[in-house]
Amino acid sequence: MEPVTLRTERLVLSIPTLDDVDAITAACQDPEVPRWTTVPSPYTRKDGEDFVALVAGWWADGVETVWAIRRDGELAGMIGLHKITSHPQGGEAEIGYWGTAAHRGRGLMGEAGRAVVDYAFEELKLARLAWRAVVGNVPSARTARGLGFRYEGMLRQGLTSPRGRDDGWIAGLLASDDRIPVEWPVL
Numbered sequence: 001m002e003p004v005t006l007r008t009e010r011l012v013l014s015i016p017t018l019d020d021v022d023a024i025t026a027a028c029q030d031p032e033v034p035r036w037t038t039v040p041s042p043y044t045r046k047d048g049e050d051f052v053a054l055v056a057g058w059w060a061d062g063v064e065t066v067w068a069i070r071r072d073g074e075l076a077g078m079i080g081l082h083k084i085t086s087h088p089q090g091g092e093a094e095i096g097y098w099g100t101a102a103h104r105g106r107g108l109m110g111e112a113g114r115a116v117v118d119y120a121f122e123e124l125k126l127a128r129l130a131w132r133a134v135v136g137n138v139p140s141a142r143t144a145r146g147l148g149f150r151y152e153g154m155l156r157q158g159l160t161s162p163r164g165r166d167d168g169w170i171a172g173l174l175a176s177d178d179r180i181p182v183e184w185p186v187l
Contacts, residue, residue, distance in 0.1 A: 001062040004123070006115040013067035013079065013112055016055055020068050021048040023075035027100040036137045037098050038161040055080075065119075069099070069112045076103035079112050081120055081129075090127025090175065093120060097143070104139070113147045121175040128174050134159055135167040141187055144171050148179030151186065 003015040016024065027033060028043035040047050058064035066080035077099035084093040095116060099109050120126045131144040135154060145151070149171035159168035169186060173179070 001059055001065070003056075003059045004065070004119070006067065006112075006119060008111050008115050010071055011076070011108060011112055011115070012070045013115060014070070015059060016052050016066065016068040016078070018049065018052055020075055021045060021052060023100075024048040024051065024068075024078075027075060027077075027098075030101045032101065033098050034162075036134055036140065037096075039098075040162060067112075067116070069097075069103075069108065071103060071108060074103075076100055076108050077112070079109070079116050081116065081124075081126075084124070084126075087127070090125060092126055092128040092130065093124075094130045094132060095120075095144075096131075097140070109143045110146045113143060117147055117173065117179075126175065128172055131171045131173070132159060132168050134161075135169055135186075137169075138187065141169060141171075141184065145181050145184050145187060147173065148177055148181060149173045150177070150182060151184040154186075 006013040025045050025048040028039050033039055034041035055066045063084055064082050069077040069079055079097040081093040082096055085091045097109055120129055131149050133140040152170045152172050155168040155170055157165040159166045
């Protein structure tokens, strides 16, 4: 699959390139990024270079679509559809994202997320999206809820990372859902 660029009112979402490696590396020095994601810690420039190459391969193979989120040309985060599968009744994927410290709290992840959810359902014709996060990652949960995801439960030690195993929250969004945010028992 060829990489696709998505545009919103304030953002451009496009495949990360080698020009982004320094910004990615700097963003991953923020302890909040490895705390809640699977990025290596410490994060090196080589990790950034490897990530950019990996993303290009994922796009080519059609198994993952990862975008750099840019606002006014500056890296604001990453967002992607992971573990994309197809099925005659519609495929599924898992959405994942992280934002840079300088761009948090401005609604950018929700804006990027809406574009990615639209792409998943309209272009990829997926039937379901999953969201998972380490228990306690309230900002990520608020974003997912804002996108219309429905809380589905907690996976005991269901998430793995370089840290080991963590309990994880899980939520889902169906193509047929109205996307109106609903209450979550954990927020």
